[in-house]
Amino acid sequence: MALDDRKSDFTFVGTRPNRPDGLDKVTGRAKFGADISAPGMLHGAVLRSPHAHARIVKIDASKAEAHKDVKAIVTRADFADVPFRPGLEGEFYNVLENVMAGEKALYDGHAVAAVAATSALAARDALKLIEVEYEVLPHVTDVDKAMTPDAPVIREGAADYSVPEGMHPNVVRYHESGHGDVEAGFADADLVIEDSFVTEATHQGYIEPHACLGMLGNDGKGELWCTTQGHWIAQKTCAALLGIETSQLRVTASEIGGGFGGKTTVFIEPVALALSRKANRPVKVVMTRSEVFRATGPTSSASMDVKIGMKKDGTISAAQGVFRLQGGAFPGAPGDMTAMCAFAPYNLNNVKQIGYDVMSNRPKQAAYRAPGAPMGAFAVESVIDELCNKLGLDPVDVRLKNAAHEGTKASYGPTYERIGLVETLEAAKAHPHYAAPLKPGQGRGISCGFWFNHGGETSVSLALSEDGSAQLMVGTPDIGGSRASMALMAAEVLGIAYENIRVTVADTATLGYNDVSHGSRVTYASGLATIKAAKHAVEKLCERAAAKWGIPVDAVKWENGCAVPSGPNAGDFDPMPLADITADMGSTGGPISGHFEATPEGAGVSFGTHIVDAEVDPETGKTSVTRYTVIQDAGKAIHPTYVEGQFQGGAAQGIGWALNEEYVYGEDGRLQNSIFLDYRIPVASDLPMIDTVIVEVPNPGHPFGVRGVGETGIVPPLAAIANAVSNAAGVRMKQLPMSPPRILAALKDNG
Amino acid sequence: MSKLHVSTTVNGDAVEYLCDPRETLLDCLRDKLNLTGAKEGCGTGDCGACSVTVDGRLVCSCLMLGVEAEGKQIETVEGIADGDVLHPLQQKMIEYAALQCGICTPGILVAAKSLLEKNPNPTEEETRYWLAGNLCRCTGYDKIIRAVMDTAAELREAS
Ligand code: FES
Ligand code: FES
Numbered sequence: 001m002a003l004d005d006r007k008s009d010f011t012f013v014g015t016r017p018n019r020p021d022g023l024d025k026v027t028g029r030a031k032f033g034a035d036i037s038a039p040g041m042l043h044g045a046v047l048r049s050p051h052a053h054a055r056i057v058k059i060d061a062s063k064a065e066a067h068k069d070v071k072a073i074v075t076r077a078d079f080a081d082v083p084f085r086p087g088l089e090g091e092f093y094n095v096l097e098n099v100m101a102g103e104k105a106l107y108d109g110h111a112v113a114a115v116a117a118t119s120a121l122a123a124r125d126a127l128k129l130i131e132v133e134y135e136v137l138p139h140v141t142d143v144d145k146a147m148t149p150d151a152p153v154i155r156e157g158a159a160d161y162s163v164p165e166g167m168h169p170n171v172v173r174y175h176e177s178g179h180g181d182v183e184a185g186f187a188d189a190d191l192v193i194e195d196s197f198v199t200e201a202t203h204q205g206y207i208e209p210h211a212c213l214g215m216l217g218n219d220g221k222g223e224l225w226c227t228t229q230g231h232w233i234a235q236k237t238c239a240a241l242l243g244i245e246t247s248q249l250r251v252t253a254s255e256i257g258g259g260f261g262g263k264t265t266v267f268i269e270p271v272a273l274a275l276s277r278k279a280n281r282p283v284k285v286v287m288t289r290s291e292v293f294r295a296t297g298p299t300s301s302a303s304m305d306v307k308i309g310m311k312k313d314g315t316i317s318a319a320q321g322v323f324r325l326q327g328g329a330f331p332g333a334p335g336d337m338t339a340m341c342a343f344a345p346y347n348l349n350n351v352k353q354i355g356y357d358v359m360s361n362r363p364k365q366a367a368y369r370a371p372g373a374p375m376g377a378f379a380v381e382s383v384i385d386e387l388c389n390k391l392g393l394d395p396v397d398v399r400l401k402n403a404a405h406e407g408t409k410a411s412y413g414p415t416y417e418r419i420g421l422v423e424t425l426e427a428a429k430a431h432p433h434y435a436a437p438l439k440p441g442q443g444r445g446i447s448c449g450f451w452f453n454h455g456g457e458t459s460v461s462l463a464l465s466e467d468g469s470a471q472l473m474v475g476t477p478d479i480g481g482s483r484a485s486m487a488l489m490a491a492e493v494l495g496i497a498y499e500n501i502r503v504t505v506a507d508t509a510t511l512g513y514n515d516v517s518h519g520s521r522v523t524y525a526s527g528l529a530t531i532k533a534a535k536h537a538v539e540k541l542c543e544r545a546a547a548k549w550g551i552p553v554d555a556v557k558w559e560n561g562c563a564v565p566s567g568p569n570a571g572d573f574d575p576m577p578l579a580d581i582t583a584d585m586g587s588t589g590g591p592i593s594g595h596f597e598a599t600p601e602g603a604g605v606s607f608g609t610h611i612v613d614a615e616v617d618p619e620t621g622k623t624s625v626t627r628y629t630v631i632q633d634a635g636k637a638i639h640p641t642y643v644e645g646q647f648q649g650g651a652a653q654g655i656g657w658a659l660n661e662e663y664v665y666g667e668d669g670r671l672q673n674s675i676f677l678d679y680r681i682p683v684a685s686d687l688p689m690i691d692t693v694i695v696e697v698p699n700p701g702h703p704f705g706v707r708g709v710g711e712t713g714i715v716p717p718l719a720a721i722a723n724a725v726s727n728a729a730g731v732r733m734k735q736l737p738m739s740p741p742r743i744l745a746a747l748k749d750n751g
Numbered sequence: 752m753s754k755l756h757v758s759t760t761v762n763g764d765a766v767e768y769l770c771d772p773r774e775t776l777l778d779c780l781r782d783k784l785n786l787t788g789a790k791e792g793c794g795t796g797d798c799g800a801c802s803v804t805v806d807g808r809l810v811c812s813c814l815m816l817g818v819e820a821e822g823k824q825i826e827t828v829e830g831i832a833d834g835d836v837l838h839p840l841q842q843k844m845i846e847y848a849a850l851q852c853g854i855c856t857p858g859i860l861v862a863a864k865s866l867l868e869k870n871p872n873p874t875e876e877e878t879r880y881w882l883a884g885n886l887c888r889c890t891g892y893d894k895i896i897r898a899v900m901d902t903a904a905e906l907r908e909a910s
Contacts, residue, residue, distance in 0.1 A: 022845035025853035026837065028788020028828035032854060035787035120778075121771055205888045207792040207800055208854040257790070257854025258888050289793040480851035480889060641848040645890055649851060652891030676797035676886065684892040685876075685883040 007704055011560075012491040016641045017498050019484040021255075033211030033227030033254045034286045041213070042071050042116040044275050044285035045123035046268065047130050048295060049105030049112055052139035052361040052669025053152065056105060056132060059113055064129035069122035072279035073130070075113045076100045079274060080243030087160025087173055087331045092240045094330045098364045099241065099270050105134065106154060106329030107361050108670040109294025111267075116275040116283045139361040139669040143326035144303050146170045146360040154329050154359040170359045175336035177412055178320075178352035185318020185350030189309025193386050197379040199718070199736040200662035201301040201326075204368045205653070205681045208257020209287040210296060214272035217280070220244040224251045226269050229259040229477055230516025234266050235508045241270040242277070249273075252507040253477045260653070261367030262297050264516045293674040297366020298663055300325035300333040302375040306342075310387045314398040318350035319343050319411075323376055326358045327365035333357040334365075334372030340412035341715070342376030344450035345399070345421055345607060347408040361669055367518060369650060370451040370711035374657065374718045378736065381447040381719030386732060395446040395723075396434065399609070400425045403448075420633030420697030420707075421448065421607035427693050428609045433629045442615045442626060443728025449608050449715025453708040454519025459512035459597035460529035462490060462537055466586075468579025470494060470537075472530060473506035475514025476522045480646060480710070485523050485638040486530050489704065493534035495561025496578055512597055520708020523638055524603050524699075529596045531703050537594030544588050545576045602701015603708060608632035610651065610716035614724035618747060621740030623659055623725055629691040635699040635707030646709045648690040654717020656682045658725075662737050759820040761786065762830030770817035776810075777801045779817035780827060788828035788857045792886065799885030802858035803827045809865040811884075828857035831864060840864055840902045847898035851889035859885045863899045871907055875900065 024030040061073045079100060082093045101112045113130050117123040138152040145151055146168070153169045162174045186192050212226035222244065228234050231251040239246040256263060268285040276283040287296070303324045309317040321342050327333025335355030343351050355372075388395045403421045410416055428434055428446065438444055461473045472490050476482065483503040491498045515521065538558045545563030546553040555570035556563050562575035585592050613627040630647040637643040660680050664672040673679045698705025718736060725743070726732045731750040735742060754769040761784060768783040775794075780786045780803070792798035794813045801812040804826045831838045840863055843849070850856045859882065866873060866881045873881065878899050879892070887895060 016848075018845045019848065021853075022850075023837070025850055025856050026828075026841040026844050026860060027832055028786070028857045030853060031787070032790065034791070035781075037782075119771075120782075121773060206852070206854075207798055207886055207888050208790065208852070209792070256852060257792075258852045260888070286791075289795065289798075481848065641894075642851070645848055645851055645894060648891035648893045649889045653888070675795050676793045677795060681886060681888060682891075683883040683886060684879040684896065687879075687892055689896070690891050690893045 010492055012488045012498055013638050013704055014640065016639060017484065019481050020487060020503060021483055030255045032208055032257050036213050036225055036254065037284065038213060038215065038282040041282045041284055042118060042279055043120040043123045044114055044116045044272055044283045045127050046111045046271060047113040047127045049101065049108065049110040051105055051134055051136050052108050052141065053137040054105045054134035055137060056101060056103060056112060057135050058133040060131040061113060064115055064126045067126050067129060069117045069119065070115055070126045071118065071281065072116040072275045073113060074271065074274045074278060076102050078278065079241050079270065082240060086158055089160065092237065095237055095265060096241050098330060099267060107363050109291065109363060111295065114271045114275060116279050141360050141362050141665045141669055143301055143324050143358050143360060146326055146358050147324065154361065158331055158359065171356055172331040172359055173336065173357035175339050175355040177340065179409065180350030182318040182320045182350045182352045186309040188317040190312045191387060191390055192307065192309040193383050194305065194307035195383055195734060197304045197306065197382060197734045199302045199375045199378060201298040201362065202657045202661040203293055203298040203679065204260035204262035206258030206260060206262060209289060209292045210267055211286040212269045212272050213282060213284045214269060214276045215282040216242065216273040216277040218277065220248050222249045222273055224249060224269060224273060225254055226251065227254045227256045227263060229256065229263040229479065229518055231508050232475065232513045233264065233516050234269055237266050238270045238273055242273055250507055250509045253505055256477050256479050259479055260369050261371060261518055264367055264518050267296055289676060290674040293679060294671050295363055297364055299368035299371065300327045300365045302338065304375065304379040306379040306383045308383045308387060310391060312391060314393045314401045316346060316348055316402045319348055320352045321376065321380065322354045324356040324358055325372065326360040326362065328362040329359055330364040331357055331359065332365060337372030338376040341373035341450050342380045343411035345404055345448040346402045346411065347404045348411055351411045353411065369653065369714040373449065373451055373715045374654065377447060377449050377715050378718040378722060382722055382732065385723040396425055396429045399448055416605065417700055418697060419605060419607060420695050423695045423697055424607055424609040424631045424633055427631045427695055428611055431611065431629055431693065433611050433627060433691065438613060441728060442613055443724045443726065445612045445614065445720040445723030445727060447610055447716035447719035447723060449712055451520065451606055451712040451715055453524065453603035453606055454521040455525050455600040455603045456515030456519060456521045457513050457599050458525040458529045459514055460526060460533045461511060461593060461595045462533040463591065463593040464537060464582045466582050468496060468582050469500040470496065472501055472503045473510055474503060474526045474530065475506055475511045476517040476526045477505055479517050481639065481642040482522045482526065484642065486526060488638050489527050489530050490534045493531055493538060494578060495558065520710040521603065524702055524706050524708045525600050527638065527706055528600050528702055529598065532596035533594040535594065536596060537592055540592045541578060541581050544581050544585065547588065549573050602699065604635055604699030604701050606633055606707045606712045608712045608716055610720040612720040612724040614721060614728050616725055616728045616743060621743035623738060623743065625655055625688055625721065628688055629693065630713060631693040631695060632709065632712055633695045633697050633707060634709045635702065636696055636705035637694050638706060640694060643694055643709050644692040647692045647713045650713025651690050651717050652682050652687060654714050655687065655721060658718045658721035658736055658738060660737050660739060755818050757818055757821050759823050759825060761825045762827060772816065772818055774817045775813050776815040776817050776820050777812040779820065780812060786827055786829050790854055790857060799862060800855055800858040802861040802885065804861065804865055809862055828860055831860055838864065839905055840899065843898040843902045847894045849890060849894040849898040855885060855887040859887065859895060867903055867906060871903060873903060
């Protein structure tokens with residue numbers, strides 16, 4: 001079926017029914033990662049390096065082994081020999097190195113050994129019996145320092161082909177793109193502003209720590225239950241790290257207690273399986289919060305230089321940015337993404353962007369909602385705000401003047417199809433928030449944001465039951481209500497009630513490969529596959545009806561849940577409801593199902609515009625966000641309430657990133673704030689209500705027009721809040737988080 | 752270390768367990784009584800995912816030892832619904848889509864129920880401060896606060 005059978009009037013899509021898993025989640029019945037156990041189960045615990053950088057000279061586990069409650073101990077030797085390759089080509093090697101240290105511990109919290117014992121307490125006690133001899137090495141945790149000539153080398157040879165000659169070995173990937181002639185553009189400008197910006201690493205901060213239960217026999221067959229955004233990637237990675245066949249490991253995704261990109265890889269899962277293989281018993285491993293902070297992926301920290309030239313009328317004549325991101329002790333910091341997204345909202349004749357991926361002695365960064373984009377937007381949108389202030393121009397008008405639209409050549413290369421940035425800016429301008437008066441001490445900030453969105457490998461099956469109900473199997477873990485939107489889309493095609501569709505997140509043995517729930521891809525890609533699988537089933541329903549009526553199948557069409565003759569010439573038959581066809585399907589040709597699998601390419605990029613009011617207390621430096629409005633293009637909102645929820649959640653995380661959250665490292669390279677008391681995420685009393693406006697500019701690449709909505713919402717907040725704070729405080733804030741001490745220092749510097 | 756015997760009441764049922772003196776009430780609820788509704792988000796009293804009430808008082812069950820439950824009345828998320836009838840708070844949380852992943856939901860429900868028992872007419876500010884001990888990373892709290900306040904209004908009307 002072609003993608004051109006686009007639909008624009010809907011029966012189910014766009015309504016707001018209760019989510020199918022609501023009851024389980026409000027009664028405590030839902031099973032998350034740590035909520036499962038198995039007969040004979042052991043508990044695992046992981047020993048972690050207290051050093052930021054150290055050679056592992058010797059591990060003596062003999063005392064732990066002798067302990068009666070200890071059933072297995074694993075170190076790196078218990079994993080497969082995965083070949084090293086530079087950059088991201090060697091990602092299995094990188095993940096293995098991260099899951100269990102090899103020759104060196106590369107960051108505070110890096111796993112060096114693990115035990116399985118008869119109780120969780122016994123396992124933790126046993127860790128204390130393992131003696132590790134370290135040779136402590138010089139370390140570096142700051143991105144700019146990690147690039148200087150005398151910085152300690154994290155790993156020789158990790159750089160890939162993209163890195164220019166002569167760079168420090170810690171620079172492992174390099175990106176450069178753009179078009180036009182930026183120097184000519186700057187010469188053309190009436191005002192050029194160049195400035196530098198810094199953001200600290202933040203953690204995704206999902207409330208559910210990583211947890212899993214693994215069983216692996218010596219026959220190479222295994223079962224894994226885990227909290228993950230993608231159980232197929234967990235399957236593939238665990239199999240590679242343990243040296244078993246992918247298909248022999250069946251992985252089931254638990255309910256997931258938040259991920260935001262941080263659960264797109266594995267940490268404890270291969271460890272649990274390795275312990276299980278050794279002990280020949282199921283092993284459960286659950287991280288503590290401190291382990292989550294120290295050893296799972298925070299986002300990158302960034303250091304950035306941005307230069308923008310503007311004419312008096314607000315036209316941007318040239319824009320240039322250099323974005324340096326550290327991603328911990330492994331390649332992968334999304335410097336390329338930061339660079340590509342930074343200027344993407346604007347229609348520019350002259351633009352150039354450079355991104356660096358830099359290693360340091362920190363945990364391996366993981367994706368965090370539009371990975372890389374928020375930092376770049378912070379730098380770029382701050383400079384645009386300063387230009388508007390200096391030239392006396394309205395920040396929304398300037399953005400409208402420069403906004404990318406259909407046909408614009410994007411800063412990162414391609415030409416945009418139909419996009420909705422202008423519509424979000426127009427909605428911002430028309431919103432009462434934008435016209436509302438500010439109180440003394442308050443400032444208003446605006447920012448746009450962009451994210452690519454993603455398609456990814458997707459496989460979906462739908463099976464009809466004899467009573468006319470349907471079961472839908474998707475492979476993307478439901479991280480924020482996606483089972484509801486899948487059921488709505490299936491209902492729309494089948495014409496049966498939303499409640500009659502049961503959506504299951506299938507395990508790896510049930511469907512073909514499904515890419516992770518990331519890249520804002522679930523409603524887009526699993527949704528597209530659901531629609532096509534449902535249409536596939538409808539074709540079969542029409543065939544059965546045609547056979548019953550004795551007319552050709554092309555004389556039957558599907559309408560409101562019934563087969564009907566396609567026109568007056570097809571014959572005079574009463575509509576035949578779905579349940580009438582399924583009732584005797586066993587004798588009319590067998591079970592009726594629909595299936596679809598593909599790697600859809602038309603994800604449709606997405607833009608948002610945020611308006612923020614902030615108030616700064618000049619005595620304490622504390623910032624309060626007093627009003628917040630998110631405006632974002634959703635393409636088509638399948639379940640608008642959950643779309644609003646994504647907008648609000650992204651804004652709240654952005655508020656935390658902008659004002660409070662940061663990884664604090666001591667001189668010793670150890671993380672200083674590894675509990676929620678010290679790493680403070682926004683609490684209910686920190687935030688205002690968060691207003692939302694859903695703009696719908698349909699995505700040409702989806703049958704219902706869907707664009708992903710999960711990630712774009714975290715791109716504008718850092719800049720929008722920084723602009724609000726800078727305008728309130730009368731001083732440009734160039735470093736995040738804008739914690740009270742930093743604001744006080746900036747106010748003092750400003751006199 | 753030898754284990755201690757504890758008799759207590761959970762959601763109205765008399766229960767017993769043996770626990771190590773170092774185990775928390777949360778460990779005992781989850782691992783010994785199989786009541787996995789309360790979650791461990793932090794283990795340090797900072798996230799509220801483990802919220803339960805003990806003799807009517809809201810506590811973080813990760814900060815209380817299992818042995819301290821002796822002779823107490825404990826209520827968890829599993830006891831909030833009345834049989835198959837959901838508590839209005841549960842109903843509203845679903846209606847308002849006040850959960851995305853739902854890991855914070857059990858703690859929020861226990862804490863919000865305890866708020867409404869003490870203060871049937873909380874302002875937005877009071878609701879926000881009462882729930883400030885319950886972290887939610889997904890929702891930005893907007894829909895949670897609305898769900899709780901709307902439940903309060905409905906309960907006031909009903910009484
Ligand atoms: S687990 Fe008890 S407060 Fe977080
Ligand atoms: S809904 Fe995910 S933490 Fe609250």
